[in-house]
């Protein structure tokens with residue numbers, strides 16, 4: 001067993017491998033390193049996609065492939081509340097095709113028929 005002087009605290013310690021540091025100092029160093037790495041990871045890793053976003057993508061795909069389905073059908077098949085669907089429509093995140101007879105909404109301002117969002121294009125500009 002080799003004995004060396006710790007470069008950090010100057011104590012003698014039983015050297016096994018790695019840098020000339022005693023067990024205590026190695027712990028300190030590696031803890032500091034880990035914290036640094038974790039911080040770097042946190043800065044680069046994107047937040048995990050939420051369940052709601054997954055649903056949203058699913059619903060969007062469904063509407064693309066089933067353009068004529070009603071709000072009720074969409075909500076039942078995709079297991080999402082009609083309220084959530086309407087919320088996305090109001091936020092302008094979902095849009096229905098023009099031949100989707102059930103998917104017309106009224107402009108909150110002038111009452112014109114619209115496909116998504118809350119206002120017709122004219123009222124949106126205003």
Ligand SMILES: [Zn+2]
Nearest residue numbers: 006009022025
């Ligand atoms: Zn030490």
Ligand SMILES: [Zn+2]
Nearest residue numbers: 107110120123
């Ligand atoms: Zn309008």
